[in-house]
Amino acid sequence: MPCQISCMLKKCRLSLKHVADGGTLAEEVISTIRTAQAFGTQKVLSDLYNGHVDASRRVNAKAAIWHGFGLAIMFFVIYSSYALGKVINLLSSVVLTFPP
DSSP, X not given: OHHHHHHHHHHHHHHHHHHHHHHHHHHHHHHTHHHHHHHTOHHHXXXXXXXXXXXXXXHHHHHHHHHHHHHHHHHHHHHHHXXXXXXXXXXXXXXXXXXX
């Protein structure tokens, strides 16, 4: 479980790094919009921004797999303990009903 948390944190940090880089690029482009328009670099700059967005999306997809795996384990433990409690309750009622 600690490995899963470590992997989730790494993925979140990497995703936030990509989002921050994309935000920085967008801020620079918006502040120099006249220059971008004058030189016709809108397509190049939008491709750079889309690269950051796509990288963040890929990292988030991988993090979602780890997150789903962790939730599956958690719910398995919860429902297994509930079922075990029911079985123990059933067995104890059977033993109490039929004394030796």
